[in-house]
Amino acid sequence: MKGSLFLELLDNLPYGPSNSLVFVIDAFDECGNNRSRPALLRLLNSAAASASWLKIIITSRPEGDIQRVFDELSQSSYLRYDLAKDQEASHDLRTFAQSEFGLVAQDWYFSPPWPEESLLDKLISRANGLFIFIKTLALALEHCADPTEFLKTTSEEAGAGLKPLYRLYSNVLKSRIVHSNSEFQRVIGVLLTVAPHRALCEETIAELAGVGPNLVKKWVKDLNSLLSRDEGTNRGIRVRHLSISEFLVSDDCPYIYQINLQDANVELGIACLKTMVSQLRFNICGIEDSRLANADIEDLPFRIRENISDSLQYSTLYWSNHLCFTPDGNNRRVWESLKEFFEGLCPLFWVEVLSLMGMVPKGVPCIRKVSSWAKVSPTPACIQSDLIGCRMGIRPFMKGFRTFVVSWLLFKPPSLSALHTPIFQRDPSCPHTRLYQTPSGRDLLNPSRWWEGNCRLGPHRHWSGLGILRVSRA
Amino acid sequence: MEGTRKFRLKEVINWVANTSEEKDLLHDNTYWIYGLPGIGKTSLAHSICAILHDQRQLAGAFFCRRDDPNLSEPRSVLPTLIYKLAENFPPFEKLWQIIFATTQI
Numbered sequence: 001m002k003g004s005l006f007l008e009l010l011d012n013l014p015y016g017p018s019n020s021l022v023f024v025i026d027a028f029d030e031c032g033n034n035r036s037r038p039a040l041l042r043l044l045n046s047a048a049a050s051a052s053w054l055k056i057i058i059t060s061r062p063e064g065d066i067q068r069v070f071d072e073l074s075q076s077s078y079l080r081y082d083l084a085k086d087q088e089a090s091h092d093l094r095t096f097a098q099s100e101f102g103l104v105a106q107d108w109y110f111s112p113p114w115p116e117e118s119l120l121d122k123l124i125s126r127a128n129g130l131f132i133f134i135k136t137l138a139l140a141l142e143h144c145a146d147p148t149e150f151l152k153t154t155s156e157e158a159g160a161g162l163k164p165l166y167r168l169y170s171n172v173l174k175s176r177i178v179h180s181n182s183e184f185q186r187v188i189g190v191l192l193t194v195a196p197h198r199a200l201c202e203e204t205i206a207e208l209a210g211v212g213p214n215l216v217k218k219w220v221k222d223l224n225s226l227l228s229r230d231e232g233t234n235r236g237i238r239v240r241h242l243s244i245s246e247f248l249v250s251d252d253c254p255y256i257y258q259i260n261l262q263d264a265n266v267e268l269g270i271a272c273l274k275t276m277v278s279q280l281r282f283n284i285c286g287i288e289d290s291r292l293a294n295a296d297i298e299d300l301p302f303r304i305r306e307n308i309s310d311s312l313q314y315s316t317l318y319w320s321n322h323l324c325f326t327p328d329g330n331n332r333r334v335w336e337s338l339k340e341f342f343e344g345l346c347p348l349f350w351v352e353v354l355s356l357m358g359m360v361p362k363g364v365p366c367i368r369k370v371s372s373w374a375k376v377s378p379t380p381a382c383i384q385s386d387l388i389g390c391r392m393g394i395r396p397f398m399k400g401f402r403t404f405v406v407s408w409l410l411f412k413p414p415s416l417s418a419l420h421t422p423i424f425q426r427d428p429s430c431p432h433t434r435l436y437q438t439p440s441g442r443d444l445l446n447p448s449r450w451w452e453g454n455c456r457l458g459p460h461r462h463w464s465g466l467g468i469l470r471v472s473r474a
Numbered sequence: 475m476e477g478t479r480k481f482r483l484k485e486v487i488n489w490v491a492n493t494s495e496e497k498d499l500l501h502d503n504t505y506w507i508y509g510l511p512g513i514g515k516t517s518l519a520h521s522i523c524a525i526l527h528d529q530r531q532l533a534g535a536f537f538c539r540r541d542d543p544n545l546s547e548p549r550s551v552l553p554t555l556i557y558k559l560a561e562n563f564p565p566f567e568k569l570w571q572i573i574f575a576t577t578q579i
Binding site: 003005006008009012013014015017019020021022023024025026027028029030031032036037040043044045048049051052054055056057058059060061062066070076077078079080081082083084086087088089092093095096128129130131132133161162165195196197198199238239241242243245246 | 516
């Protein structure tokens with residue numbers, strides 16, 4: 001619904017509720033970006049201003065863009081409150097710390113008061129009003145060899161703002177992760193870079209990071225104060241608090257644990273391509289008749305679960321996001337992985353997997369992203385001669401035709417004879433020469449609709465050669 | 475974090491209860507609470523929601539999360555809130571249906 005329509009609706013309401021109703025929006029800074037937030041914020045404020053019964057509570061960090069919008073607004077149209085100025089906060093923090101540490105003391109059979117008053121005072125002042133500091137500290141103590149010592153070390157780390165919190169995160173890492181720093185960085189790299197798309201479970205993280213699953217499980221357990229399991233989505237692993245991911249990519253993080261997001265994305269992009277090359281195959285879900293639409297396959301969810309691994313599902317959806325994260329990367333390994341992927345039949349199998357998952361619409365921006373990335377990225381000399389261009393796309397061939405083209409030749413085929421491999425011949429007997437079919441001409445007018453459910457490679461059709469036409473012109 | 479920020483919580487709830495009847499005036503109907511990461515904004519927001527929910531005054535809530543694609547999408551904030559509002563205030567839902575019936579072909 002458009003925002004203006006919402007305002008119109010509010011204006012047209014014959015009467016409002018007897019008591020005011022409230023919208024609560026938490027962590028507004030974690031939504032969208034500094035371009036999309038201001039418009040939404042202004043709209044919300046005008047909504048609240050136009051209906052006297054509608055109130056809106058917004059919590060956020062004091063980010064520049066949000067601050068600016070509020071600065072522009074008339075002072076009388078809103079209230080603002082800086083939590084750092086909260087007089088009762090340090091008292092609250094103390095209560096909170098006492099209850100959290102009390103549980104630790106119980107666990108360790110420390111006789112109260114633990115920690116001593118003076119140590120507690122010091123810790124409270126280190127926290128700089130941040131509850132997350134005390135929370136993390138209490139969680140870290142659970143797995144600690146000597147809690148009192150850990151508290152003492154922590155209490156000595158003075159600093160303003162987020163500094164003591166970041167020091168605490170460092171200390172947790174130092175005490176828990178002793179060996180395998182490069183493997184640790186790979187695991188955390190995957191964890192942080194997949195987070196914007198979907199949290200992954202330990203096994204999938206291990207697969208994509210190229211690390212043993214036992215190691216990932218151990219670290220997740222050891223870093224209980226920093227990582228947690230998201231019981232909602234796929235039981236994936238996430239950082240407990242956004243400040244932890246921010247710390248891990250900042251210079252405050254010790255070098256051996258620090259994550260470079262660009263490198264981590266490139267590595268994950270390559271891992272996704274490798275996963276697809278090794279796992280994608282013809283008719284992956286073993287569907288008996290290629291003419292069946294997805295909706296007609298009763299046990300499709302089961303077949304997907306059984307045949308398409310979580311790492312493959314993730315890779316097919318998000319490989320291009322990671323690969324193209326660095327706008328103009330000059331990385332030979334990326335190009336080589338791309339080449340490997342696009343030289344085989346993988347792109348066709350990829351579209352099939354997307355179709356089975358009902359995700360073909362996601363494939364189009366994916367291809368577009370790679371195309372435009374390839375245009376601006378410097379091509380390594382060894383690959384330059386093979387690069388035909390960036391003619392990739394998934395599009396219906398022509399209205400009324402029951403076919404559409406998947407054209408993906410980014411690179412010159414290894415030899416001219418490759419052009420005559422079965423995929424490009426009009427050979428109906430070859431199992432790979434399948435065609436994507438649409439159920440009816442009418443649906444072609446609305447490509448996104450039939451893409452979602454009904455593309456399938458079928459043995460009874462052949463690859464019409466339309467793909468080759470496109471490529472040979474290039 | 476029960477029992478914390480009692481005073482702030484009370485202030486906010488009082489502000490909610492305080493309605494201005496004059497329609498033409500600008501209302502201070504937006505409340506912006508800000509602070510550093512980890513200071514307890516989300517926890518306060520949860521407490522506010524719990525109280526408002528009990529008082530039947532919570533029209534809708536949206537807890538943004540940077541690392542969740544659904545919860546960091548600005549385009550889903552308003553529809554979520556509007557949907558919740560329609561659920562909680564039937565006259566709004568009725569009007570919404572009328573307008574949709576007339577605008578959709």
